Amino acid sequence: MANEFSVLGKSHIRKDAIEKVKGEAKYISDIKLPGMLYAKFLRSPYAHARILSIDTSKAEALLGVKCVLTYKNVPKVHPLRKFEFLLDETVHYPGQEVAALAAISPEIAEEALDLIDVEYEVLPSIFDPDEAIKPGATLARPEYGSPLYRGTELVQIPRLEKDGWLRLEVGDIEKGFSEADEIIEANFDWSPIQYNCSPQPRGVICEWMGEKLICYADTQLPLFVWQDLSNCLGIPQSNIRVIASYSVGGYGGKMPEKTAILTAILAKRTGRPVKAVFSRAEDFIGTHHRISYKNFHKVGVKKDGTLVAGYHRIIGHWGNDTCVQFICQATGLLGCTMLYEWQNSKAETCGVLTNIIGYGPMNGFGDPEVIYSLERIMDMVAEKIGMDPVSFRIKNCMKYGDRAMEYEQVLYGPIRWGIVGDDLNSFPELIKKCAELAQWKEKWKGWRVPVSVNGSKRRGIGIALGMHHTSFWPSSAIVKMNQDGTANVLSMAIEMGQGYATAISQVVAETLGLRYEDVNPVLSDTWATPPSRGNVASSGTSSPINSARLAAEDVRRRLFELAAPRLNTTPDNLEARDRHIWVKGSDRKISIASLCLANWQITGWANNPPYESIKDERTGKVIHAYAAAVTIAEVEVDTETGALELIRITSGHDCGRAINPIIVENQIDLGVVMANGWVRTEKYVIDEKTGVILNPNLIDYKLITFLDMPRSEDFQRFFLERPCAWGPFGAKGMSETAMTAAGPAIANAIYNAIGVRIFDGFLSPDKILSAVERMAKV
Amino acid sequence: MEKIVLKVNGINYEVSVSSTQTLADVLREELGLTGTKIMCNEGECGACTVLLDGKPILSCMTLAIEAEGKDILTIEGLADPLTGRLHPIQEAFVELSGMQCGVCTPGMILTAKAFLEQNPNPTEDDVREALSGNLCRCGNYRRIVECVLEASKKMEEE
Numbered sequence: 001m002a003n004e005f006s007v008l009g010k011s012h013i014r015k016d017a018i019e020k021v022k023g024e025a026k027y028i029s030d031i032k033l034p035g036m037l038y039a040k041f042l043r044s045p046y047a048h049a050r051i052l053s054i055d056t057s058k059a060e061a062l063l064g065v066k067c068v069l070t071y072k073n074v075p076k077v078h079p080l081r082k083f084e085f086l087l088d089e090t091v092h093y094p095g096q097e098v099a100a101l102a103a104i105s106p107e108i109a110e111e112a113l114d115l116i117d118v119e120y121e122v123l124p125s126i127f128d129p130d131e132a133i134k135p136g137a138t139l140a141r142p143e144y145g146s147p148l149y150r151g152t153e154l155v156q157i158p159r160l161e162k163d164g165w166l167r168l169e170v171g172d173i174e175k176g177f178s179e180a181d182e183i184i185e186a187n188f189d190w191s192p193i194q195y196n197c198s199p200q201p202r203g204v205i206c207e208w209m210g211e212k213l214i215c216y217a218d219t220q221l222p223l224f225v226w227q228d229l230s231n232c233l234g235i236p237q238s239n240i241r242v243i244a245s246y247s248v249g250g251y252g253g254k255m256p257e258k259t260a261i262l263t264a265i266l267a268k269r270t271g272r273p274v275k276a277v278f279s280r281a282e283d284f285i286g287t288h289h290r291i292s293y294k295n296f297h298k299v300g301v302k303k304d305g306t307l308v309a310g311y312h313r314i315i316g317h318w319g320n321d322t323c324v325q326f327i328c329q330a331t332g333l334l335g336c337t338m339l340y341e342w343q344n345s346k347a348e349t350c351g352v353l354t355n356i357i358g359y360g361p362m363n364g365f366g367d368p369e370v371i372y373s374l375e376r377i378m379d380m381v382a383e384k385i386g387m388d389p390v391s392f393r394i395k396n397c398m399k400y401g402d403r404a405m406e407y408e409q410v411l412y413g414p415i416r417w418g419i420v421g422d423d424l425n426s427f428p429e430l431i432k433k434c435a436e437l438a439q440w441k442e443k444w445k446g447w448r449v450p451v452s453v454n455g456s457k458r459r460g461i462g463i464a465l466g467m468h469h470t471s472f473w474p475s476s477a478i479v480k481m482n483q484d485g486t487a488n489v490l491s492m493a494i495e496m497g498q499g500y501a502t503a504i505s506q507v508v509a510e511t512l513g514l515r516y517e518d519v520n521p522v523l524s525d526t527w528a529t530p531p532s533r534g535n536v537a538s539s540g541t542s543s544p545i546n547s548a549r550l551a552a553e554d555v556r557r558r559l560f561e562l563a564a565p566r567l568n569t570t571p572d573n574l575e576a577r578d579r580h581i582w583v584k585g586s587d588r589k590i591s592i593a594s595l596c597l598a599n600w601q602i603t604g605w606a607n608n609p610p611y612e613s614i615k616d617e618r619t620g621k622v623i624h625a626y627a628a629a630v631t632i633a634e635v636e637v638d639t640e641t642g643a644l645e646l647i648r649i650t651s652g653h654d655c656g657r658a659i660n661p662i663i664v665e666n667q668i669d670l671g672v673v674m675a676n677g678w679v680r681t682e683k684y685v686i687d688e689k690t691g692v693i694l695n696p697n698l699i700d701y702k703l704i705t706f707l708d709m710p711r712s713e714d715f716q717r718f719f720l721e722r723p724c725a726w727g728p729f730g731a732k733g734m735s736e737t738a739m740t741a742a743g744p745a746i747a748n749a750i751y752n753a754i755g756v757r758i759f760d761g762f763l764s765p766d767k768i769l770s771a772v773e774r775m776a777k778v
Numbered sequence: 779m780e781k782i783v784l785k786v787n788g789i790n791y792e793v794s795v796s797s798t799q800t801l802a803d804v805l806r807e808e809l810g811l812t813g814t815k816i817m818c819n820e821g822e823c824g825a826c827t828v829l830l831d832g833k834p835i836l837s838c839m840t841l842a843i844e845a846e847g848k849d850i851l852t853i854e855g856l857a858d859p860l861t862g863r864l865h866p867i868q869e870a871f872v873e874l875s876g877m878q879c880g881v882c883t884p885g886m887i888l889t890a891k892a893f894l895e896q897n898p899n900p901t902e903d904d905v906r907e908a909l910s911g912n913l914c915r916c917g918n919y920r921r922i923v924e925c926v927l928e929a930s931k932k933m934e935e936e
Contacts, residue, residue: 013872020880021868021887023813023853030812199817199825199881199915249879249916280818497879497916662875666918670878673917698818698913706906706919715920 006577007510008729011662015501015521027248028203028218029277036205037066039263039276040109042099042116043286044091047355047691048125048140051089051098051118058115059101064108066270068101068116074265077232079258080224080323081154082358083141086232086258090123092141093320093355094692095285097258102266102274125355127691129190129294129317132354140320140353149318149351155325157411166326167348168333168410170403170417173300176309176344180300184381187296188373190317191761193684194290194677195701196253196362201283204256206264207273213264214241220254220494221534222524232261237526244524247496251674252361252536253288254496257323284696288360289684291328292317292761293369297336297377305387305395307343312336314349314370319358326351328359330410331366331469335740336374338420338626339467341402356691361536363674364739366407367468372679372761375464375744379751383447389463389748390435390444397465397628400425404624406611407469418622423722423732426654427465427628430720434652435463437716438632448755456640459647460753466629466741470656470733471539472611472726475532477548479508479555481602485579485593486518489551492529493544495521498735499663500535504545506659507728511552512559513576514592530605538733541659542625542726547608549728554604562595562602614725625726628654629737631672633745637753639772642765644680644750648714651742656724656732664734668717671738677704679743679763782846786811787855795842802826802837805852813853815881817913824912827885828852834892853884856891866932867891867925876925878916886912890926900930 019025056068071087079086087097099116103109126138132147139147148164151157160166177183198218205216213235217225222244230237247254259276267274278286293314300309314336316329329349336347382392398404400422409415435441443451443461451459478490489508495501505519512519522528532544560571563581567574567588575582580589596602616623634648651672658664681702685694695701709715717738723730751757756771779794786809793808802819805811805828814837817825821839828837829851856865867887870876877883886909893908894900900908905926906919914922 011875014875014877016880017872017875017877018864020877020883021853021864021871022857023811023884025880026812027815027881029816030806032810197915199815199879248881251915280820497877499875499878662921666875666878666916666921669920670917673919674915697820698822699820703823703913703915704917704919705913706910706923709919711902711906712920712923 005510007506007516008659009661011660012502012506012516014499015505016495025246027200027246028205028216029200031205031216033205033207033273036273036275037102037104037270038106038109039100039102039266039274040113041097042113044094044096044098046091046120046122047094048123049091049120050123052121053119054099055117056099059112062108062112062115064104065112066102067266068099069262069265070099075232078154079232079261080228082321082323083152084321086261093357094690095357100262100266102270125691127354127356127686127688129352129354133352140355147353149325149353157326159411159413160326165348165350166329166333166410168337169346170337170342171344173309173311173344173346177300180308181303182384183298183300184377184384185298186377186380187759188294188376189760190292190294191369191372192678193292194362194682195284195684196251196289197703198248198250198254200248201278201280202254202256202259202287203277204260204263205273205275206260206267208268212239212241214243215260215264217242217244217256217260218247218254219244219256220247220250220496220536222492222494222526223531223534225256225260226526229260229264233264241525241527244494247494249497251363252365255323257287280698281696285357285693288322288358290362291359291366291369293332295370295373297373299377299381301381301385303385305385305392307340307396310342310345312347314347316349316351318351318353319356320353321358322360324361326411327407328366330407332370333410334405334407335367335370335467338398338402338404339371339374339465340396341398356686357693363671364468364736365537368675368740368743371466371740372743376747376757379748388444390431390440393463393465394428394431397427397431398424398467399427401619404626406624418624419616419619420626421616421623421725423654423656423724424626424628426720426722430628430652430654431630433718434630434632434650437718438648438650440632443634450753451634457636457638458753459634459636460749460751461632461634462745462748462752463630463632464741464744464748466631466737467626468538468736468740470542470625470627471537472608472625473533473539473543474608475543475547476530476605476607477544477551478530478603478605479548479551481555481596483597485591485596487512487514488520488522489548490522490529491544491548492524492526492532493535493540494524496535498535498540498667499660500540502663503541503659504548507545507549508552511549512556514579538627538736541728541731541733543608546728547606550606551604554606555602558602558604559592559595562599563590566590623725625724625732627732627734627737629741631741631745633742633749635746635749635753637750637768639754642769642772644763644765644768646676646710646746648710649742651717651738653719653734653737654722655719655734656727657721657730658719659731664719665717667735668738671736672742673704673709675739675742676708679746681708683762683764782843784842784845784850786850787852797843799842800838801840801842801845804842805837811852811854813884815884817881824889825882825885827888827912829888829892832892832895834889851888853888856887865891866936867929870925870929870932874921874925874928876918876922878918882912882914886922890929894930894933898930898934902927
């Protein structure tokens with residue numbers, strides 16, 4: 001398939017590869033400006049407290065300290081529309097900022113924090129979401145008056161009902177359940193909280209030039225940072241230059257929240273550039289993490305495996321607040337409504353407020369947390385009717401024509417179902433191929449029959465499906481031609497490791513008939529690059545790269561207009577390839593460089609069309625872009641120790657079109673490895689009495705290592721290419737789907753090994769051992 | 779503060795350091811060699827690895843004064859200084875996309891260099907074991923193993 005293209009479908013060397021292997025890539029922590037000061041933040045030790053007094057005089061008197069901020073001397077604004085003020089008189093979680101200061105060195109800044117005297121009145125707090133939701137429980141935010149989030153003046157969610165629940169219904173579930181041959185239901189305990197753990201903790205540098213603010217931000221959402229700085233500081237966006245050209249893997253979570261605003265104020269008041277880079281511990285406690293869900297599923301099924309009704313209740317543990325109010329859960333509602341085609345379904349969700357750290361976006365964003373339990377109950381359903389889990393999924397997985405929607409419709413309405421495109425017909429094929437590679441037929445010996453038993457070691461195999469949206473959003477791009485016939489593409493999106501800079505260059509080069517090396521991107525400088533939402537929701541390929549393709553087509557049109565008279569033909573008779581414009585079917589050509597040298601203003605731009613305009617030719621319905629994944633895991637459980645080893649994992653994907661195959665594989669690996677950490681090793685330990693995170697370091701919070709993953713021959717990944725109606729050349733975002741399928745595949749494999757289902761989220765040895773104890777009783 | 783001489787990538791630098799300053803801090807803040815990355819700052823992740831007399835050490839856990847009189851190699855000194863040619867390990871990482879966000883990359887490459895000098899014909903298991911102290915949050919482990927094995931072939935051919 002790749003042969004029809006000259007640049008696309010080839011694993012070109014990453015645009016950022018050479019600087020990264022030479023140590024020349026400059027991240028925020030590597031940048032030093034002349035006269036730069038260093039910011040540090042004083043954080044609350046209490047989960048809920050009112051500041052009775054705060055005395056900064058000793059800190060201010062320390063030589064080298066230039067400015068101290070508290071709630072008394074900063075604007076009363078709500079960064080990212082959250083509950084809390086920039087600095088607040090009342091704190092609602094341990095780690096919330098109480099003061100910010102800037103000094104000439106990080107050491108002096110640190111010393112000054114100890115000189116700030118704060119007297120707190122400690123208030124009642126609550127950390128357990130199961131307790132918080134009970135009537136009469138302590139409220140995390142008494143002034144808000146509800147344990148469930150119901151919106152604020154700043155955050156209006158039209159479809160959120162008055163009781164604090166967001167709902168999505170299809171058909172009539174009562175009728176559906178009445179027609180079922182079997183009804184299976186189960187509660188799944190809280191899915192694990194996970195720390196994004198960017199390799200570089202969050203950082204920002206702010207510098208003023210007169211009334212103009214320059215902000216170097218390590219973020220995947222420069223647009224949000226830009227708008228938030230403007231809103232909170234009360235200055236126009238045209239005066240704010242956010243540069244986010246070298247960000248570090250954020251896995252969803254890279255937004256500076258209030259840090260950029262506080263740093264900008266410190267810089268303004270001191271007249272010097274100020275840099276704020278979190279320590280690893282601060283990054284653990286002072287930002288946000290993956291949401292935790294507690295899910296109940298009830299499924300009605302016919303004996304032949306037809307799904308007649310599904311009910312899904314998703315309780316989200318918000319902690320103190322979030323910056324993505326209900327967006328995660330709207331995604332989750334769609335996940336459980338769409339992954340399987342239900343005749344009747346109802347999904348509902350709410351958000352419980354407590355006094356722990358808040359949640360934010362993280363890889364998979366609302367889908368892994370729901371699919372983790374959904375795929376376990378689907379296994380229970382298949383077992384109940386005695387169907388092989390692979391066949392059950394082939395029969396019921398989403399396919400072309402099944403209902404689909406954007407998460408924004410779930411939040412804001414109107415509810416108008418479109419469909420998934422014919423690219424999703426790849427799903428059954430994906431499952432079959434995955435089963436073949438994983439040797440499913442040889443290994444699956446039936447329900448609760450392990451693959452093998454060797455003393456205390458039992459092997460099991462399990463499968464799970466996954467999905468995620470690949471958002472098609474408003475987005476714009478500019479392609480400008482240079483005098484030598486090379487091009488730069490301007491895009492307000494970022495390279496954080498996912499390969500954006502490479503992929504956008506390949507798409508533009510392919511469109512213009514240039515070589516890959518002729519195109520370089522200019523990324524995320526709000527003074528130069530046209531707006532797009534940034535790199536979240538697997539939107540990079542479908543949205544900003546698609547607008548770059550359209551901008552390149554605009555340039556190509558201009559090149560054809562300029563070339564046509566010189567080649568004695570009309571523009572529609574021309575094509576671009578090999579750095580030339582050719583008369584189709586002839587050897588007459590003119591070089592793109594010569595056209596550019598003679599014409600100094602060849603620039604193209606484009607906006608994406610609205611998603612509603614992309615319709616299925618056969619049905620006339622709006623097409624929504626989703627990506628699918630399937631994972632088969634083989635595990636070994638030691639029934640004496642509870643140790644879990646991942647023996648083999650196979651991860652299959654549908655990516656529309658692989659712009660750069662090696663990068664696609666790397667992104668699959670990322671999701672598979674991160675999902676392993678999520679369910680197997682990465683445990684946030686939160687003190688039950690204080691809400692304080694007890695392991696904010698990489699010694700006690702265990703990331704997956706080389707040795708936790710199987711060898712190459714047992715770690716297989718693959719993708720199918722079925723062009724999607726949305727993205728450039730049929731490509732679509734696929735980076736988050738791996739995360740959604742791997743966790744439940746491991747859980748289902750454990751079940752196959754020991755014959756006991758674990759309803760906990762974290763699959764630690766102690767949980768496995770307690771399940772093993774139940775083995776004898778089964 | 780005391781003055782010491784550090785030999786980094788073949789060049790002697792006279793620097794004033796405090797007795798508690800780490801080598802990572804001096805390399806990054808005093809010498810501007812920011813290719814040495816700090817990820818955990820407590821000796822757990824391997825991102826800050828540099829070579830001291832050819833041996834990989836964690837520069838965030840090493841005092842600068844301990845490194846006096848030793849040959850320090852950082853990622854900036856790995857390519858051929860005369861021709862600019864990348865080291866074969868760097869080449870393999872470039873050709874096979876051994877990195878994603880790139881923060882763990884310098885530490886990975888230097889750990890691999892010290893390892894391949896000890897064990898020029900490693901198996902996959904050897905590589906996994908040797909690099910197991912280096913964390914990659916982007917989960918690029920499988921690809922990194924492929925890069926190191928490819929580099930070992932390149933180095934043998936040369």
